[in-house]
Amino acid sequence: MKPILTRRQSLLLGASALSLFCCCPPGRAEPHHYDLKPRKLTDGVWVTRGSDEAINERNGGAIANVAILDSKEGAILIDTGPSRRFGEALMALAKELTGKPVVRVYLTHFHPDHMFGNQAFDPATLAATQGTIDGMKEYGNAFSDSMYRAAGDWMRGTELVLPKSVVNSEPEDFGGRRLRPIAMRGHTPSDLALFDEKTGILFAGDLVFLDRAPTTPHADIERWRISLANISAIPNAMIVPGHGPAESGSRGTTQTSQWLEAIASIIGDAFDRGLDISEAMALPLPDWTESIALARYEYERSVMHLYPQLEASRWPRIDER
Template sequence: MTHFKTKQHATPVLPRRTFLGASAIGAGLVGMWPELQTFAADVQDFLVGPPVKDIPPIQLSKHVWMIFAPDGFPTPENRGMMSNVTFVVTTAGVIILDSGSSLQIGQMAIRMIKKVTPLPVVAVFNSHFHGDHWLGNHAFAEEYGTQLPIYALAKTQETIKGIEGNTWRVLMERWTNQSSAGTKAVPPNKVVTHGQKFKFGDVDLVMHHYGRAHTDADLCVEVVQDKVTSVGDIAMANRIANIDDGSYPGTFKYFKALSDNAGQQLWLPGHGQPAKNLLETYGQFLAGIWEPCLQAVKDGKSEAEAKQMVLNDPRVKKRATDMQGFENNIGKYTSLAYLEAEKEAF
């Protein structure tokens, strides 16, 4: 199935060498200029995927709104709309907390923001370097200018600027059957640090980072006045978090430090609905994977035995039916827990 837009025109398709040989047939090309312009427009249409359908934003607090992504994984049908896009409306302008998975999703978010407020977007914050949280930067830079501040931790900026940034763009196109085509990798242009504070009009933001959790570059952004904190992917409500770049014990340490420093909050995840007990409930689920694996290693049990212990753990069984991708991912993330437990135990 393809989502490409096409138009029907009797426009000649000229080989590349024709353009390179313009000195010989320049007059002919000038005569064909209207047709060439039409051809260029057709190519652009072909290379850019279709719009993403509008998702009305939900107001979570006085200043914070969320465009909710019901799906936890990218598909051709959802066109990559797999992670929440959050925006904060301040008297100084709008702040974006994670920009989505594509140019098209970012454009949809901009349409929704304009229904809430006429104020422009004045800053974007990216929680980490996984593409579903920053590929939408392209739309905001295109709409509000390339000088728009896009903030992230230094490791996130470095990773997106490297090979992994473009890899995420290609993967998202593949997973969505090219629906996100046309998206460019636009990395953060400003670096933040733990504890840094920002003031945007009537709203204060505080940056939190407590080491490796989901990745080694997880930025959580606290909206002080609203007692709402965007936590990226360190905790999820409706799926198992990818832990390939992360750490189980690191996640538990991060949860404790974040809770101790921010206090009671409405925790807003990158995937799923926000909740005041999100860190507690997701932490219990992760502990149901980690603790049996650690015990299995200490008892000299195999990875297969550890997996069965995990599946029998009531904390895991409780969530097995309501987590997207559980069947496909529990084996992998049990293996990662077992490998990390081996290092931890010895």
């Protein structure tokens, strides 16, 4: 039977999940225009790199990578960014790069830095797993509130828009650009990776982070590590992570798995030793994490995310005594 959370545990878990996007103090706002700078990975494939920061009023929430692919039928996007304004800038960029309208938009998961740009696109072009759509329904309004607090006026006019198409395991072919969806879980209960059969590029979403500490508000650490092992077994020419640089090789999957193993061990040991949350947050991290952006910041938030899970799974249920 699934453990029953106490009211305190439920409130803490909800608060820590929302804190993913509104813990950082707001910075001074820049002019409200997203200057998207696409990097060409190969012919017909571009990525706009997200900032290696937490969401704030300087970056307008643009911290996630977004991909643009060209096809004979039109532009294909992977994720839409954090706001209506970002989505509009992304649509304009996609049309500029490809000379065609947007025909498909895939969402890799339900976190707000990846899906609040939906509003700029025809909902009929938006596609996601059913789990992602369910997550958007469950958390969308709360995410909207936290994004407005964290990113400020960048979010003006942004509303939640749900996809009309449900992604299954069947590949989609857009006039020679064949994309294979790969449903996984771990970062959230429903994550989507996409494999471009034309180029061999694997778009991993937030299952893979590189040189930026992973976020864990909805994470199942063990399931995530299994998904990373599965990703590693897929032959590819390059991996595009949800956050961090796109590159060939296994550095992204290895580093993400190593991070998850490290924080699970440190936090689990702290819990077993009876340390409170503030004591667990103060524990040292391995030396290798010094080169990882936001390592201390995300570790402390992971303590907030994972402690309630440990309480729910390891503490005895008072209703079974």
